[in-house]
Amino acid sequence: MTTYRAPVAEMAFTLRHVAGLDRAIAEGLHGDLSDDLVDTILDEAGRFANDVVAPLNTIGDRHGTPLKDGVVTMPPGYREAYRAWTEGGWNALPGPVEYGGQGLPILLNAACIEMWNSAAMAFGLGPLLTAGGVEALSRHGSEELRARYLEKLVSGEWTATMNLTEPQAGSDLSVMRTRAEPAGDGSYRISGEKIYITWGEHDLTDNIVHLVLARLPDAPAGTRGISLFLVPKVLPDGARNALKCAGIEHKLGIHGSPTCTMVYDGATGWLVGEANRGLACMFTMMNNARLGVGLQGVAIAERAYQQALSYARDRRQGRATAAAEGASAIIEHPDVQRMLLTMKALTGASRGICYLTAEAIDRAHRAPDEAARRAAQARASLLTPVAKAFSTDIGIEVASLGIQVHxxxxxxxxxxxxxxxRDARIAAIYEGTNGIQAIDLVTRKLPLENGAVVRGQIGAMRLVAERVLKEGGPAFxxxxPRLRETIEALDRATSHLLKALGSNRPEEALAGATPYLRLFGLAQGGACLAQAALAANAAAKAGSTDPAHPARIVLARFFAENLxxxxxxxEETVTGGGGFLQDGALALAG
Amino acid sequence: MTTYRAPVAEMAFTLRHVAGLDRAIAEGLHGDLSDDLVDTILDEAGRFANDVVAPLNTIGDRHGTPLKDGVVTMPPGYREAYRAWTEGGWNALPGPVEYGGQGLPILLNAACIEMWNSAAMAFGLGPLLTAGGVEALSRHGSEELRARYLEKLVSGEWTATMNLTEPQAGSDLSVMRTRAEPAGDGSYRISGEKIYITWGEHDLTDNIVHLVLARLPDAPAGTRGISLFLVPKVLPDGARNALKCAGIEHKLGIHGSPTCTMVYDGATGWLVGEANRGLACMFTMMNNARLGVGLQGVAIAERAYQQALSYARDRRQGRATAAAEGASAIIEHPDVQRMLLTMKALTGASRGICYLTAEAIDRAHRAPDEAARRAAQARASLLTPVAKAFSTDIGIEVASLGIQVHxxxxxxxxxxxxxxxRDARIAAIYEGTNGIQAIDLVTRKLPLENGAVVRGQIGAMRLVAERVLKEGGPAFxxxxPRLRETIEALDRATSHLLKALGSNRPEEALAGATPYLRLFGLAQGGACLAQAALAANAAAKAGSTDPAHPARIVLARFFAENLxxxxxxxEETVTGGGGFLQDGALALAG
Structure with a gap:
């Protein structure tokens, strides 16, 4: 079995030349963050991921997380690794400085998230939830709650969870039933059952901070009657709160991550944000987590690629050419090369999209003027569902191809x-299924600023294609032309959907949402790879002999010409495939 | 958890109106086989699959097939079910009449194979190997071997295995090492280790007949020095042969099917066919098994579809329309409908292709004149890799969509x-990986009769598209046009590949093989669904009010417009994507 080697050089190149970290640093967005510091952090993270986290991957899968008498035992080695990881400051990397965080860019952390999750997705998953908790508390928590919880969540000394789903309330939270009764002392008593709670119970930390959606007694029905509560496993006075893990799911994958049924039985909690505005607070966590899940897709794709590549180099079968002496390594067979290049190109494309999204989030927080912040926020909103859904679909496809290579x-x-x-399969489901992401993209993100946001993004892609036309040599x-056709197809599909939405035919837009998101991912991913190739081309022209440069050009070309x-x-499916809206039910009635 | 209901009516419709069973019966190819008998057999098979086999599916997955002291214990219920299944005559259905078989069409058996494998793929897999053994022995075995083994293999009283793979010899059998030494009495002593032997050991039958590839002492190197041997677990005198199961693989899926490492330690065996011609004999088994594996793809897709459909009808989340009162069943949401229709359309398309292939095999054996037999054989050869690879890819895709719907x-x-x-994933790998199928299609099948075979098949697809243009009303x-575009794309891609092969650029054909096979599957699958829709249209015009008829039209339309x-x-990928042949290694070197 191969282990994982963090592709630090490729990540750094993508950060700089695709996501524009260099420009952001030059613009002073990240204070005194230097190129050297970025490299040092990536190197250190890579070393930690390779040496400490990666060995946990198989162990977690085999041991799982048994539950006994309400206690969940994490796989061997998790506790030590988690402690070393938090003590190394990795949880605190993007956290707010005033609570002990390092305040480093989300973009830099995106590369780190990718590493932790490549190394062991079940291990990397928990901290994504904690990060969401930090975000929600920072933005919506009272001063008291922030003072009590944020520092320990930022450091990772405690972890956080998100409690949304109930058996009857999955993608539709409006029918949620968990209740919160005021206790009279400013706290609330939370009662209800939540399912699919990632890291809901574990033995890595002394406390777990549950962020729980529940209804106040006088709450209106539907999603406007949901409030967010902080419900700790251990109360400030040291007593155990009235909550417990009542069950663990037996899952297809991520066996090293406990997925818990949590029962709140009059547990003590505190309101986060305004009453009945819980969903908005929760979306703060969700958006953050969605990019994180997209990065999991990239991560698993990268690890599957590395493993398949290594196998394809070692395994010898058949003669790739008539001239070959004895069996060739299977990497020499065109069909295996196609699989490996597909894996690598899709991985690189989704990495580019996720890092771009992270950069937009940074800029939305850090750009000096309000207009720039707002524009970046709109771009982040547009790209987040693509980063989540496209990348996690890619994670599954690449992992499946990895099996095939073997x-x-x-x-x-x-x-x-x-x-x-097995691990990759969940990422297309949790934090909003990929279908929900597609619907979000089409019905909420395309109409932003009357379509100006998506048009702007398509315009940026076009500039890349034009640069390739001008600057790219024969190696491209x-x-x-292929990239341009892709972008124009996206543009036409976008017009079609905006028209459908504008003509009050939302169902037509909903019908085309999933193929549209895929199309968006191909155009944006192709543009990202082409941008990397242009930078590589420039570096090579400037004299660099790094073989990674021509490799980047080959990859961009392979993606454009083959994927x-x-x-x-x-595009045809989006614009002409909606006929099933009228009669699809008929075909399914049989 | 839903169980399985064999879609008998849909299968019968496909047999008749897509694969042409009606015509074959009318032409007298199948003796006195009547429509009524076909229906009775399908009904009975469906009942058996639903009631007896389907309940084994989960049991097999959970229990697995533990190995202890060389003995493999099959999951609870398998033994009784297998006995009832053979006693019901199901194993003997397509078998030769002179050895107790019923001599029924491969095509009819294809529908049955689909049912057994939908019901429990791990259970349905074993008999596929036995069928291959029957085929190989019937064609190549000596009279003595046929007399001794065929009757019990035809009935299923004993099972057969195929022993090809060794650790160093997978897709490339030329480097196989297992040896066979003449014992002087007409038998041989077989020694070596074989891996991945499906049903290599089990407790369902008193004997297991291993068909083993091995080298004679004087054999030439490479694939021309491989011979086929029959090596029974129990010798004719009742003694145990010198072979054993030395290990069982812990696999992703088909846990109810033991995948064995078999060690032959001077085991007694007999030559099947000519010395050094073992590969040809084995290909007799393989071709048969390849269609069977394609049917497994259809089977798992059908079962996954049924389960997702049932869940989507029950599960209520969100309002599908503003007018909905309370939560809608998720089947009402356009994106879920798209998933379910995709599942159903892909399943139907791959079913059509597999049944067409089975019909060609029947015709190759039964057509009255030699020219018709040869033409049918060529068509079967052309379609077999598509049936195997396209359908098994579809099996994976549909099963993955099934998870997503949940x-x-x-x-x-x-x-x-x-x-x-988990179960579906293997079908794209065994009996020749799907990459190998694509290479077979492009390099060996396209050149058949200088391309006339593939041109003929494309011509047949065109006729369907023309009929839709003429006969299809607005519901189509x-x-x-979409189907025609698909077929023309296939035609152009075919020309491109034939030209590459004719110009001694085989590597260019190899590079495009996998996307070409997919394209072939889309065109052929679309034509199959359209043919079913045309027959449904005619039936509806003739007064039938069966709601399945309009449903078939919707499905063909959905496939054409969306998939x-x-x-x-x-096509673009096949004709313009081969650039990586020059420099792909560069991109993978990093």
Missing amino acids: GGMGFVEETGAAQHL GHTA ATAARGL | GGMGFVEETGAAQHL GHTA ATAARGL
Whole structure:
């Protein structure tokens, strides 16, 4: 079984030349953050991910997280690794300085999140929830709650959870039933059952801070009657709160991450934010977590790629050419090369999209003027569902291809390739299914500023294609025309959907949402890879002999000529495939 | 958890109106087989699959097949079910009459294979190997071997295995090492280790007949020095042969099917066919098994679809329309409908392709004149890799969509949706990986009769598209133009590949093989669904009020407008994506 080696150089290149970290630093957005410090942090994170976290991946899968008498035992090694990880300051990296965080860019942390999750997704998942908790408390928590909880959450000494789902309330939170009764002393008594609570119970930390959606007694029905509460496992006075883990799911993957049924039985909690505005607070956590989940897709794709690449180099079968002496490494066979290049190109494309999204979030917080902040926020809003859904679909596809590269060995659990597919599968579901992301993209994000936000983003993609046309040499092959066709297909599909929405035919937009998101991902991902290739081309022209530079050009070209080619078909599906709205039920009635 | 209900009516319709069973019966190809008998057999098979086999699916997954002291214990219920299944005559259905078989069409058996494998793929898998053994022995075995083994294999009283793979010899059998030494009495002593032997050991039958590839002492190197041997677990004198199961793989799926490491330690065996011609004999088994594996893809897709459909009808979340009172069943949401229609359309398309292939095999055996037999054989050869690879890719995709429809519940093993993906994953790998199928299609099948075979098949697809244009009313939407575009894209891609092969640029054909096979599957699958829709249209015009008829039209339309739209992009990839042959290694070197 191969282990993981964080692709630090590729990450740094993407941060700088695709997501624009260099420009942001030059503009002074990140204070005295230097190039050197970025490299040092990435190197250190890579070392930690490789040496400490990666070995936990198989262990977590095999041991799972048994529950006994309300106590969840995490897999061997998790406790030590988690402690070392928090003591290394990794949880605090993007956290607010006033609560002990390092205040570093979300973008830099995105690369780190990718590393932790490549190394062991079940381990990397918990801190994503804590980060969401930090975000929600920072923005919406009272001064008292912030003072009591934020420092320990920022450091990771305690972890946080998100409690949304109930058996009858999944994608639709309006039918949630968990109740909160005022206790008279400013606190509330929370009662109800929540399911699918990631890291709801574990033995890594002394306390767990649950952020729980519940209804006040006088709350209006529906989503406007939901409030957010902070409900700690251990109360400030040291007593155990009236909550417990009542069950653990037996899941397809991420066995090292406990997915808990949490029962709140009059547990003490405190309101976060305004009464009945809980959903807005929770969306603060969700948006943050959505990018994190998108990064999990990138992460698992990267690890699956590394493993398949290593196998394909070692395994010898057949002669790739008539001239070959003896069996060739299977990497020499064109069909295996196609699989590996597809894996690498899709991984790189989704990495680019996720990092771009992170950069927009940073800029939304840090840009000096209000207009720039607002524009960046709109861009982050537009890109977040694409980052989440496209990247997690890619995670599944690449993990499945990784199995295929292994042949029969891929189906044997010992090899480790199958675990990646099992782990990857959840990322398309949690934090809002990918269908929900597509609906969000189409119905809420495309109409932003009357379509100006999406048009702006498409315009930025076009500039990349034009630069490839001008600057790219023969090594770029048909990258420019293919990328341009992809972008124009996206543009036309966008017009179609905006028109449907504007003509009060929302169902037509809903019908095309999923293929539209895929099309968006292909165009944006292709633009990201092309941008990296342009930077590589410039570096090579300037004299760099780093073989990674020509490799980046090959990859952008492969993506444009082999994968982005799906764009026109997707456009046709978006614009002409909605016929099933009238009669689809008929075909399913049988 | 939903169980399985064999879609007997849909299968019968596909047999008759897509694969042409009616015509074959009318032509007298199947003796006195009547429509009524076909219906009776399908009904009975469906009942058996639903009631006896389907309940084994979860049990097999959970219990697995533990190995202890060389003995493999099959999951609870398997033994009784297998006995009832063979006693019901199901194993003997397509078997040769002279050995107790019923001599029924491969095509009819294809529908049955689909049912057994939908009901429990791990259970349905074993008999596929036995069928391959029957085929190989019937064609290549000596009279003595046939007399001794065929009757019991035809009835299923004994099972058969295929022993090809060794640790160093997977897709490339030329480096196989297992040896066979003449014992002087006409038998051989077989020594070596074989891996991935499906049902290599089990407790369902008193004997297991291993068909083993091995090298004779004087054999030439490479694949021309491989011979096939029959090596029974129990020798004719009742003694145990010198072979054993030395290990069981811990696999991603099909836990109810033991995948064995078999050690032959001077085991007694007999030559099947000519010395050094073992690969040809084994390909007899393989071709048969390849269609069977394709049917497994259809089978798992059908079961995953049924389960997702049932969940989508029950689960209520959100309001599908502003007018909805309370939560809607999720099947009413456009995005969920898209998923379910995609599942159903892909399943139907791959079913059509597999049944068409089975019909060609029947015709190759039964057509009255030699020219018709040869033409049918060529068609079967062309379609087999598509049936195997396209359908098994579809099996994976549909099973994964099935999980997605379930949301969080899909990731919880208890639901059963995840098992389908785990089970489906192997079918793209065994009996020749899907990459190998694509290479077979492009390099060996396209050149058949200088391209006339593939041109003929494309011509047949065109006729369907033309009929839709003429006969299809408004309900067919854009089915005709989309289908025609798909077929023309296939035609152009075919020309490109034939030209590459004819110009001694085989690597260019190899590079495009996988997207080409996908394109072929979309065109052929779309034509199959359109043909079903045309027959349904005719039936409705003739007065039938069966709601399945309009449903078939909707499905063909959905496929053409939403899925076949990928064709032009695939064509572009096949014809313009080979740039990576020159420099792909560069991108993977990093």
